[in-house]
Amino acid sequence: MNLQKLPIYELRSALATALESETRIIIEAPTGSGKSTQIPQMVLDCGAAGPGEVVVLQPRRLAARLLAKRVAFERNEPLGGEVGYQVRMEREVSDKTQIRYVTEGILLRQLLSDPLLRGVSTIIFDEFHERHIYGDITLARALCLQEIRSDLKVIVMSATLDAGPLREYLAPCCELKSEGRMFPVDIGYSKKRIDFRQQSVWDAAADAFESAIGSGAEGDVLVFMPGAYEISRTVDAIRARRCARDFAVMPLHGELPPRDQDAAVGSCEKRKVVVSTNVAETSITIDGVRIVIDSGLARIARFDPNRGIDTLLVERISRASADQRAGRAGRTAPGSCIRLWTEREHVARPMQQLPEILRHDLAEVVLTLKAGGIDDVRGFRWLEAPDPLSLERTLTLLTDLGALDHAGKLTAVGEKMVQFPMHPRYARMLLAGETFGCVRQACLIAALTQGKSILQRNKDRQTRGNRDEMLGEDEVSDFKRLMRAWMFADKNRYQADACRTLGVNGAAARQVKPLYERFVQLAEREGLSVNLQAPPDEDLQKCILLAFSDQVARRRDVGTLHCQVVHGRTGDLDRDSVVRDSRLLVAAEIREIEGGRDLNVRLNLCTAISEEWLDELFPEDIEVRTEAVFDPVLKRVVTRHAKTFRGLELQASMKQEVDSQQAAEIMAEEVLSGRLNLFKWDENVERWIARVNCLAIGCPDYGIAPIDEEARRMMIQEICLGAVCKRDLKERSVWNVVKSWLTPVQLNLLEKQAPERIQLPSGLNVKVRYAEGEPPVISATIQKLYDLTDVPRIGFGMIPVVVEALAPNQRPQQKTQDMQSFWANSYPLIKKELKGRYPKHEWR
């Protein structure tokens, strides 16, 4: 290839000039422009950055390795000489290395040991638009470092750039731009909005496939779907079409065995249809694709700081992601992309995916910052500041784990924890291992939870039987079973056949070993005693409990998997968990997933615990502020974290007759301050509310308390405006109540019928378009209505209602509050509560 032909070359002289005078440069260039291989060489070759290394940050290990290889080859040098790379557990560098490709976390760690980054002349951030959390943090640290080291150059490269905020953040900085050499991709939208509840997304994709092939489009086809289930349905749906008979239709996602993945990526005699998750959006390139069919959906992981739960829900992708997906059709020739949504819907989508820093658990990052001497994380120079609530919760967790003292300073324990590259919870478990004689086991557990799970899910009866047989049936901890499974795989040298009998992912198991060894090595370096002998189960269980004490759960009954979790949460024990009989357990993972049309919270990686340990491990005697009758076991747990655990305690108490006025008052306080999530109403709760005589807030999928006229009117209004749909009214009883309020026309609307003219309770006639599944489209008329009624839009899919409940035989002390002032006072509170629960909605 003639390198001079790469489009990025047009920037060569401008870059050299900029480097003479500027220390911060933004380069905007699309994927495929050659920026990742050429810019570092230009920087090195023009000599303007001065002596020292050019470090290039990559979000993915594979990319770092491949780019280094490529550049070494271009410069006719051996890898690890002038050009090298460094990723976790792997390095090819030497003292001669001038260009070093690294993953983002590596440089952040390097900053801990060498805050001045001596020997580094230039840091280049590649693929910055992906906005990974470590990229954000490292950039912030690099900019701070420039204040001391004025010779340090920072270059930020990005494909699509929302340059505004970044430009401000980097100011003063210089910008360079290069056009790509992508082939044009013709983008087509659906003419009519597709409701995936009416027509399945796989059928819609198969239709799109049929029409694309029917109109003579050439090349291979790439279909984007949110997950494995949708992929398998899509594969079936496409195969069933007659026009697919000349095609090989293949799935592609992370859970697939490597052989199948290779088949999807590799060449094929027939034309190909690859149905894939997001792996094909950034990580994997499939040659020959000229048609992309995009469902516009993806499963997106978030951490909900309000509840302390990881969520994994299907969401609509951003415009930037959609463009990235479309671009996959134009890598080798002009192509086309069919989007299964309308152009109008497209405009309503967010420009960019929310950066990771706003979606992830911050524990590790904050601990790393603290270790880097940044005491005031709230005032840190964030490119995008994380949610203050999320930050608070993180600081609380780190304090609970003993990494920070009450002034927020790093403790000696915290200093040790930082040495271990893992979530602080696991680092804490490792340190606790010293007390309980299970450091080695803790190292293995930490290694096992780093990457993909080594035990495959949804295995057949046979496989599960094998597991019980070969791994033993003890019911102590899922971690123990994971460890046994790994040791089995290790003993069998990760051979595919042996692994398959137990449903073990051999490749994932193989990657555990070096991590395990590394962690043991680090533990030894930190002076922990790494014993060979396994401790009694009990000690390991206690050790685990210490790291996850805020995730203690209790089985609600023996017949179901349903559990109560501290902090007012509920969830179901994973049906594959080995913890079967213990009523009390601790979950290392709590995540909310979409199962069918419902949301389910699942408790994973569980460990049985015993009530007696609580006194031993949490001796602090914290006064509990209520006299209500509580489950004695829960009371112990609650006693430890009185403040945060109160929710569970109170929730438990509701199952019984509440006869303590004080308990009710505490509860009211919890609800109103947003600390306690609302619970499913039942008669007890109603009685409780009646007793407290307070304002509470609710939303329909959690049930409806006795509602006054005003609240009811508002609710109807929201229904008419399309802000709520029947699906939101999850509970049958609630639905029956609501149904009884509505006129037939309103009922129709709620059931998702066509646009209607309706008279609102306020007397206004409006025409309404029901906008379920997307942010409500506010027409001018409706906007006007909002203005007239002073009802703020809380967001799609929920109705906050006001409940003014009265004690029996008591007159209202004041008439139902003036709605306007109610909203003015309560809106921020409600919004905060709901925002945590429905992060994917757009808020204003």
Add this chain to the structure above:
DNA sequence: GAGCACTGC
């Protein structure tokens, strides 16, 4: 219908 993709001296 029980669950995306990455990553750490």
